[in-house]
Amino acid sequence: MKNENSGSRAVSGVSRRTLIKTGFAVGGLLALERAGWAAGTSVAPKRGGHFRAGVGGANTGDSLDPSTFTDTFIISLAFAIRDNLVAVGADNNLEAGLAESWETGKNATEWTFKIRRGVRFSNGKSLTTDDVIASIHYHRGEKSKSGAASLLERVKDISAVGDDAVKFTLKFADVDFPFVLTDYHLNILPSADGSVDWKSGAGTGPYKLESFEPGVSAKLSRSAEHWNSAVGFFDSIELIAINDAATRQNALIYGEVDAISKPDLKLISFLERNKDIQIVDVPGRIWHCGIMRTDVAPFDNNDLRLALKYSIDRDQYVKKVLKGYGTIGNDNPLGPAYRFHADDITPREYDTDKVKFHLNKAGYHKEELKLITAELFPGQNSAVELYQQEAEKAGVNIKIETRPTDGFFTDVWLKEPFQWGWWGPRITEDLMLSLTFLSTAPWNDAKFKSPRLDQLINGARAELDEAKRREMYREAQLIISNEGGHIVPANANLVQAVNKKVVVPRDESGKWKISASWEMDGGYFLKRWSFA
The missing domain is CATH 3.40.190.10 (Periplasmic binding protein-like II)
Structure with missing residues (x-):
């Protein structure tokens, strides 16, 4: 992990510090209020x-x-x-947005958000509870193709409470629910007759x-x-x-x-x-990944997926691709920056013997595997070439096909069987896992479906006992790492350069x-x- 103050870097033996705490001490009535x-x-x-x-x-x-x-x-x-109802502050904790405060009962199945008074959209319209409800409903329903649709499946009903509050009734307890409303899709928009206006660009x-x-x-x-x-x-x-x-x-x-x-x-x-120039970086939740669609041959064979996971030198990836600005990954998204990261699980090492073992079990005979890439992050194409070279030494025949960056998410992502890319960070484990690992998630890009994983993700979201919750997330990480369709060699820091x-x-x-x-x-x- 890169130390932003000393300039020193370490690739292995990284600190497992808990960087943030996202859960609430649920019991009685919770009320959180921050000013901006x-x-x-x-x-x-x-x-x-x-x-x-x-x-x-x-x-x-x-x-x-x-x-x-x-x-x-x-x-x-x-x-x-x-603005959203709630924001993620610079300290990674929740901060008030268009909701000036919020509260829940002890079972965390109902959340009430008090809407800020006196707020106007840039088109002059006053903010109302109708705008809030319509803006959230816009991402809900069976026909929704929104990236936030899976996050909102937990919502049973949304209703106004008087003229200055909105109540979310959930299908099950969710101790982190306010974090859901920080998702970047869930902007609050002006509305009329239940329909939102996003085309004009009007906002608060x-x-x-x-x-x-x-x-x-x-x-x-x-x-x-x-x-x-x-x-x-x-x-x-x-x-x-x-x-x-x-x-x-x-x-x-x-x-x-x-x-x-x-x-x-x-x-x-x-x-x-x-x-x-100042380099501004923080330990991040970005994860680089090879995406294998588990519903398409040959990637529907877990032995082939395991062979491809053992075919990458993670230490070299962090050194050569990330230049030390990151940590070694273990084929699941929950790296050391996450509160419930399972630091007792040893990351996979590059192992040509294990690659050959799993290739033999999969019945693979050096058939060409087309890996599609684009320069979605700086150095991505070089990263894929590094992976290709390491995999070739282990007996895997990968052919790289480079596509334009523009249009990648419409033409390649969610469609092609084998591709390389990255996932942007989410502030809690549930936000990350619900988006891309639930069987029903629209952004389940590996098409990996596991009833047990669904049970763990949904159960951990509602679990009030922190020790039990930690164990559930640990098992979820094991399932994703050992059975899932993602090769995750590294968790990257968030790096910016600023005058x-x-x-x-x-x-x-x-x-x-x-x-x-x-x-x-x-x-x-x-x-x-x-x-x-």
Whole structure:
């Protein structure tokens, strides 16, 4: 794990510290209230200036429709112009958004959120409970294709309580339910007659949308009357789509932008030595992965999947691909940054004998396996080439097919049998597992279905006994690692590069104080950062 203050790196023997605590001490009545998203820093933020950010993960098919969001550009744009009921703070804890407080009874099956009064959308409409209910309903139902659909399957009913509160009635207990509402799909939108308006770009955020060209750029201006004075410091913002890592990096070096997402780690040393640039990284929940569709031959054979999992040198992956900015993975998404990470399970090692053993059991005879890739993260294509070389030594015949980045999520992901990619972080175990490992999840990209895993994910969500919950998540990690369709060689840190004139919050000890729930301060960087 990269130590952001000392600059030292370690690939093995990483710390297993618990970085956050996401559960609640359920008993009696819970009430949580925070005032906005302001984070402590040694340099006081000030208002003003035109901020330019070069961000990857942009597509010409991007839309303001929150049900379609998949990557950093559109997520960051949406969080600047819109708000959720609840937010993930810079300390990774819950903070108040359009819900100024929330409470539940001791069984955590009913949650009531008090809606903030006096809030207006950028089109002048006042926020009401109808807007909240319609915005959440938009992602629900059998026909929903939203990435948040599986997260909301736990919701039985949503109803207004008077004119300033909304009650969620759940099908079962969920001690982490407010975290569900932080999901980047669940922006609150203006509505009329139960239908939401996402096309206009109207929102309650600190910035107004001036223009948006999908896959190219977005321009924003600060709203003078935003409800939260603790966020939104820039006068104007230009969010520039730069999918190529080298181009992003050059744009920062030559002063064309003030911050970039995902610097090219192969060249990170050049940025580390630049006196005008600060590398901002936090232990993250990103996981790099090979995705094998378990419903399609030959990947429906678990021995073949195990052979492919033993075919990668994880230590070399962290050293060569991540340059030390990450930790070794073990074929499941819950790495050391997660509260319930099972640190007693030893990660797989590169083992050609075990590869050959499982290949023989699978009846594999060096048939060509087509692995589709794109430069979704800096160095991805090099990472796949490294994997191909290591697998070849063990007797696996992998042919790499490179596709364009633009359109990958519509043309390749969820469709092709074998591909390489990455998963963005989620702040809790349940948010991550419910999105992609439940049998019914729309984003179950490996098509892996396990009744026992479904039982564990659903059960852990409702379990109030922490020891029992930990054991359930441990078993879930074992099932995913030993039977699932993902090769997970590493959990990557969240790494950003920022001009030093930009104030990025730090805590009292000097460590970066930014969220690990997604890239670029959980997607909130446009709200929280400022110029010095």
